[in-house]
Amino acid sequence: MADLDLTELHGALTDRALNSMNFLNEVAQHYPNAISLAAGRPAEQFYAVEDLHSYLDTFCDYLRDELGYDEAAVRRTIFQYGRTKGIVHQLVARNLLADEDITVDPEALVVTVGCQEAMVLALRALRATPADVLLAVSPAYVGITGAARLLDLAVLPVAGGNGGVDFDDLVAVIKTARADGLRPRACYVMPDFANPSGLSLDLDTRQRLLDVAAEQDLLLLEDNPYGLFPAEGIERLPTLKALDTERRVIYLGSFAKTALPGARVGYVVADQVVAHPDGTTSLLADELSKIKSMLTVNTSAIGQAMIGGKLLQHDCSLVAANERERATYAENLRALTEGLAARFPGGEVSWNVPSGGFFLVVTVPFVVDDALLAKSAQEYGVLWTPMSHFYDGDTPIHALRLSCSSVTPAEIEPALDRLAALIRDQL
Amino acid sequence: MADLDLTELHGALTDRALNSMNFLNEVAQHYPNAISLAAGRPAEQFYAVEDLHSYLDTFCDYLRDELGYDEAAVRRTIFQYGRTKGIVHQLVARNLLADEDITVDPEALVVTVGCQEAMVLALRALRATPADVLLAVSPAYVGITGAARLLDLAVLPVAGGNGGVDFDDLVAVIKTARADGLRPRACYVMPDFANPSGLSLDLDTRQRLLDVAAEQDLLLLEDNPYGLFPAEGIERLPTLKALDTERRVIYLGSFAKTALPGARVGYVVADQVVAHPDGTTSLLADELSKIKSMLTVNTSAIGQAMIGGKLLQHDCSLVAANERERATYAENLRALTEGLAARFPGGEVSWNVPSGGFFLVVTVPFVVDDALLAKSAQEYGVLWTPMSHFYDGDTPIHALRLSCSSVTPAEIEPALDRLAALIRDQL
DSSP: SEEEEEEGGGGGGHHHHHHHHHHHHHHHOOOOSSSSSSOOOOOOOOOOHHHHHHHHHHHHHHHHHHHHHHHHHHHHHHHOOTTTTTTTTHHHHHHHHHHHHOOGGGGGEESHHHHHHHHHHHHHHHHOOOOOEEEEEEOOOOHHHHHHHHHTOEEEEEEEETSOOHHHHHHHHHHHHHHOOOEEEEEEEEEOOTTTOOOOOOOHHHHHHHHHHHTTTOOEEEEOSTTBBBBBTTOOOOHHHHHSSSOOEEEEOOOTTTTTTGGGGHHHEOOOEEEEETTTTTHHHHHHHHHHHTTSSSHHHHHHHHHHHHHHHHTOHHHHHTTTHHHHHHHHHHHHHHHHHHHHOOOEEOOOSEEEESSSEOOOOSSOOOOHHHHHIIIEEEOOEEEEEGSSSOOOOOOEEEEEETOOOHHHHHHHHHHHHHHHHHO | SEEEEGGGGGGGGGGGGHHHHHHHHHHHHHHSSEESOOOOOOOOOOOOHHHHHHHHHHHHHHHHHTTOOOOOOOEEEEEEEEOOOOOOOOOOOHHHHHOOOOOOOOGGEESSSHHHHHHHHHHHOOOOOOEEEEEEEEEEOHHHHHHHHHTTTTEEEEEEESSOOHHHHHHHHHHHHHHHHHEEEEEEOOOOOTTTTTOOHHHHHHHHHHHHHHHHTTTEEEOOSSOOOBTTTOOOOOOOHOOOSSOOOEEEEEEETOOOOGGOOOOOOOOEEOTTTTTTTEEEEEEEEEHHHHHSSSHHHHHHHHHHHHHHTTTHHHHHHHHHHHHHHHHHHHHHHHHHHOOOSSSEEEEEEOBBBSSEEEOSSSSSHHHHHHHIIIIIIOOOEEEGGGGOOOOOOOOOEEEOOOHHHHEEEEEEEEHHHHHHOOO
């Protein structure tokens, strides 16, 4: 006998965004022998448990030697409830300066339970009434859509086009929304090696996006989990936040790919100034901190110590710390694109060649849905992600996402053979 | 120049619940030399950083020896993204059996980022429409009120009375709410050594609460952070969940006081069966897990390893593991109540004598507000918590909360002298 009825629980629970992750995980669990070109997790061959012991000790030494804490204060910092905005904020600020040329007041940072909580904090603050809407460059990371669903925040897709953002569509979406009485608060965008498209914005597009955001009085939510992983010979471009002179960008940071996912530590740079009715002001980070105090109280001090320790061991730069990982992803991405070229010389199957990151998109002349993924897993032994999971609505999508981050070069060849067999059988 | 206007951000940001924590923290920071009878943090004199290294190793050994993981799987479990519902679920289930006589399917558990996230998950699932309301036994922990505010979920207070729950008021609140077109979904209650009241429900009250919940078709949200800390000679009582034969209770668990706050690990037992429109069913835990995947993805594996290691080192029982802590709190609580009795023989100042936990309430013949706390901090050098922070609305409250958890016996005497001076000066 049932105790509750799903239709009487929050509507997000029946939404595609919240169920697609579950579906994709379940497929992977049901077919453990299938090679996965689906998982977006980082490479794990360089992890070592001893490093965690070392990170913890390094962070405790920092508390003692650099911050001057006595042993009681060290213990208190690691074991107790702590500062809502985090305890590695100074190190994160150094990291942003070293790796991204972003100068940020550590007080404008909130250290979060992964980047996902950073998204939730920003969206919760910005969604004041049902008229508030979020824009998201499409196809969009399912985590932003899911976070918005939890907060009953509508997401309006903006076409990505070939350059990563279709500015005509962006302005049209804003104008239509305003004409409908809606209030576009921000536009979510992943300018570097985006998940799922693999696309990056060139420098002109970045600058123009900032200009349009200023003209339209819109905030930008910049998500940058993959920026440190350019392909071979590719120069990294400045982030929107590095180019932002007007505090237009809320920057969502992740250490999952550049340090380790198991710490669950991310952050948000929220240096916007908030005017209060009494004439005082605060940083948006302090407002987000109030929300955080009621979501998770604070980010695990032990998780933060791991990230802090890793940062300290690499002079707060994760570029050099990820040289092996960067080379791994670049090699895998090349193997994927070259392998596709060798198998599909014809032209009816096409794909993009990203300049870095974890993902590329293969376009095929047939609809790619969950049923086809299940068939691929069961009959062909290869997993990938239907691009339909990254679009709202029911429009059939003729594309799939391949990930290069957690396979070995030796797995890529048979995986592509299996994918090619599936595609040929569908044609 | 301001970038954003507070009045255009989410309404919770101007709510008392979200600002009271900030206010109380700020007072503590401004007067670091004041003795704090305000902080509800656990005693920290027994923490040792070496223990964290040991917990991590113990948990890795468990993965190897008991779960049969190879080294790659151990590394993957600790470093990577992981199971949304957690990786210490089997150990938490053993702990619930050992310490609470609660038998739970580990699949009905969601390991969360502290108990606070557990509250948010439950409230998010239950708040489907603006008609949904939460009941909370008053005075209520500010964290439940704050979580409800974030989700635009109204909280209706239920009188606590002398027995911890006023059943006449409970039924009246439910009936009035239903007559107003509202849908009471659940009642939040802390049956053991409650924060802030210090009250516990006796066995009859527990049983009757379950009966009334069944009659009224209401869920109970049971929060139990302090249950392992009875005063000297006091028998622990069964939790509501241990008495629950109808899956009426969603149990909110915390390891902050029984292990360490810095891991940020809690959990929710959600064994309720959810009926789906297609005729299938799921556990409420699985629905909460979908919400969690969009809030924090999963709880830090490293934080979980710390809790898992501590559980393993104590045969999954935290009762014995907390013998020193329990004795410390019991001694401090006795020092507080005896110290109050020595200073206020008259009767115009009264207080309750809790049977355990961290808190007691002092009732005085004048209004206790934030201004008085600021005066107490500045002029008398003692901190405590105005009880008004635990009530909705602006009714003046003549009571203050004292905490015994993070002071030493040597601090309690001068703290009470200072408090007594303040109170005498007010009379």
